[in-house]
Amino acid sequence: xxxxxxxxVGAVLVVLVLAIALVSLFWTPYPAADTTGGRxxxxxxxxxxxxxxxxxxxxxxxMIGARIALAVGAGAVALGAVVGGVAxxxxxxxxxxxxxxxxxxxxxxxxxxxxxxxMLVVAARxxxxxxxxxxxxxxMSAIVARLTRILVKRVLAMDYVTAARTSGVSWxxxxxxxVLPNIWPTLAVNLALQFGLAVLAEASLSYLGLGPxxxxxxxxxxxxxxxxxxxxxxxxxxxxxxxxxxxxxGVNLVAxxxxxxxDPTRRRQR
Amino acid sequence: xxxxxxxxxxxxAGTLVLxxxxxxxxxxxxxxxxxxxxxxxxATPDQVAAARHQIGTDRPLPAQFAHxxxxxxxxxxxxxxxxxxxxxxxxxxxxxxxxxxxxxAFVLAVLVAVPVGFLAAHRSHTWYGALAxxxxxxxxxxxxxxxxxxxxxVFALRLRALPAGGxxxxxxxxxxxxxxxxxxxxxxxxxxxxxxxxxxxxxxxxDVLGSDHLRTARALGSSFLGAMWRHGVRNxxxxxxxxxxxxxxxxxxxxxxxxxxxxxxxxGSMLVRGIAQHDYPVIQGVLxxxxxxxxxxxxxxxxxxxxxxxxxxxSFGRRR
Numbered sequence: 394x395x396x397x398x399x400x401x402v403g404a405v406l407v408v409l410v411l412a413i414a415l416v417s418l419f420w421t422p423y424p425a426a427d428t429t430g431g432r433x434x435x436x437x438x439x440x441x442x443x444x445x446x447x448x449x450x451x452x453x454x455x456m457i458g459a460r461i462a463l464a465v466g467a468g469a470v471a472l473g474a475v476v477g478g479v480a481x482x483x484x485x486x487x488x489x490x491x492x493x494x495x496x497x498x499x500x501x502x503x504x505x506x507x508x509x510x511x512m513l514v515v516a517a518r519x520x521x522x523x524x525x526x527x528x529x530x531x532x533m534s535a536i537v538a539r540l541t542r543i544l545v546k547r548v549l550a551m552d553y554v555t556a557a558r559t560s561g562v563s564w565x566x567x568x569x570x571x572v573l574p575n576i577w578p579t580l581a582v583n584l585a586l587q588f589g590l591a592v593l594a595e596a597s598l599s600y601l602g603l604g605p606x607x608x609x610x611x612x613x614x615x616x617x618x619x620x621x622x623x624x625x626x627x628x629x630x631x632x633x634x635x636x637x638x639x640x641x642x643g644v645n646l647v648a649x650x651x652x653x654x655x656d657p658t659r660r661r662q663r
Numbered sequence: 664x665x666x667x668x669x670x671x672x673x674x675x676a677g678t679l680v681l682x683x684x685x686x687x688x689x690x691x692x693x694x695x696x697x698x699x700x701x702x703x704x705x706a707t708p709d710q711v712a713a714a715r716h717q718i719g720t721d722r723p724l725p726a727q728f729a730h731x732x733x734x735x736x737x738x739x740x741x742x743x744x745x746x747x748x749x750x751x752x753x754x755x756x757x758x759x760x761x762x763x764x765x766x767x768a769f770v771l772a773v774l775v776a777v778p779v780g781f782l783a784a785h786r787s788h789t790w791y792g793a794l795a796x797x798x799x800x801x802x803x804x805x806x807x808x809x810x811x812x813x814x815x816x817v818f819a820l821r822l823r824a825l826p827a828g829g830x831x832x833x834x835x836x837x838x839x840x841x842x843x844x845x846x847x848x849x850x851x852x853x854x855x856x857x858x859x860x861x862x863x864x865x866x867x868x869x870d871v872l873g874s875d876h877l878r879t880a881r882a883l884g885s886s887f888l889g890a891m892w893r894h895g896v897r898n899x900x901x902x903x904x905x906x907x908x909x910x911x912x913x914x915x916x917x918x919x920x921x922x923x924x925x926x927x928x929x930x931g932s933m934l935v936r937g938i939a940q941h942d943y944p945v946i947q948g949v950l951x952x953x954x955x956x957x958x959x960x961x962x963x964x965x966x967x968x969x970x971x972x973x974x975x976x977x978s979f980g981r982r983r
Binding site: 623 | 678801806815816935939
């Protein structure tokens with residue numbers, strides 16, 4: 394029951410950020426590149442959250458940042474799920490030798506945090522929204538591939554798969570009838586958690602100056618810009634972080650809730 | 664156990680060789696000519712060719728690889744394209760910032776996470792048990808650099824208790840300043856790290872608390888703490904130790920962002936600079952040293968798990 398509450402709270406937080414992002418597509422208090430406000434104004438009726446050091450409206454920039462955070466999260470998870478899922482499936486089915494080599498390769502790739510791999514990709518492609526998505530998605534696919542591989546192997550060791558094989562069921566049919574239905578709940582929960590991690594990774598990339606360039610700046614970049622003026626304009630250094638935490642906590646709560654729905658054996662534990 | 668150690672060490676060596684191949688190829692696949700790092704805009708083709716010859720990228724890939732492996736075997740990492748200084752000594756000097764930062768944060772995180780995670784599981788029905796769960800749920804969502812920024816704002820800029828960033832230029836020659844420079848970064852990393860550790864400690868403790876053998880021990884008259892010490896701690900620490908290894912490695916490399924929040928001259932900021940300047944020897948050197956550290960930590964964590972859990976010792980088996 395308590396878990397159900399968490400799931401609802403999580404969904405509300407995610408929908409809140411989603412709504413901000415959707416509204417920003419049609420309306421923002423000021424145009425993105427508008428610099429007519431005063432420098433580092435505090436919150437006022439004209440600028441609800443104040444302005445940054447170039448006179449840009451902070452609320453406007455936060456709303457656009459929500460869009461970017463969600464775009465990177467969704468894009469990276471989609472890419473990671475497809476690339477990692479396919480690689481993991483192939484490794485799970487491959488002969489022992491190929492599988493061992495792939496497993497070792499994945500272990501090495503995973504030894505590097507998402508952020509480092511992403512930095513390498515961004516260094517090669519240049520900083521942009523697309524680069525951030527590709528970079529984080531590819532880094533994530535190693536993690537997804539390793540999980541998929543383990544899950545696939547577990548299913549393939551089951552007696553009913555042996556039974557299906559001996560009765561002449563083809564491999565593609567085994568994948569669609571036995572493997573995918575058994576692995577997707579765990580995979581979906583993990584992808585939800587990865588969404589949160591992708592949002593955090595993008596914020597870190599942007600903080601380092603390797604994210605989407607202005608005026609479509611993400612929350613990470615807003616924080617980096619606000620760092621030097623935190624004493625005079627603290628709202629700018631706090632608000633983007635609060636939104637980041639709201640989104641990631643929301644996604645994590647939804648993932649936890651989904652895990653309980655997907656796996657009834659865990660329900661009685663807490 | 665000896666047999667296991669030998670085989671695990673062989674696996675470590677094999678992975679390290681594989682890692683050096685992957686690192687080498689990964690960097691060659693990056694677009695952009697490293698020779699550009701040596702040249703000014705509008706260089707003639709002759710100058711470009713000369714620059715390529717100087718750094719060796721005009722040679723075939725296998726020859727470049729052999730050269731690189733040869734350097735590694737003798738613990739040389741080449742010289743930076745940009746500064747023309749040898750990479751090895753710079754890595755060593757930067758390790759003197761990153762290693763203390765990582766280890767101190769790691770120890771602090773464990774000291775915080777183990778009791779808090781235990782309470783969150785054992786006292787989950789009390790308000791402070793529930794609070795511990797909520798705080799760790801929030802904690803894993805907080806970006807480390809934002810926490811660092813807030814801590815700088817409060818403790819460095821408002822209270823003026825600690826430096827906001829930087830590291831004494833003469834490093835550990837002035838130990839007091841060096842320690843003061845590392846306090847805020849260490850606390851930042853430790854808090855972020857303990858948030859996820861708490862979750863693992865909590866779930867491992869829950870598993871043990873619900874186990875039949877602990878209930879049996881209690882039924883046979885053992886006190887709670889006695890049963891926990893004899894039967895609980897060892898069982899709960901196996902999954903936690905495996906996570907500790909991963910966390911330590913992640914923190915070591917994840918120091919990149921924290922080092923730039925606090926303007927620390929560590930390994931992470933060296934890597935960021937190397938990537939920005941396409942400085943291959945720097946990138947390769949830093950990544951190789953990092954990989955080495957990560958793999959050694961993995962090795963130690965595997966061995967520790969086997970020391971703790973005798974069941975794992977019976978067969979080498981496949982990992983996982």
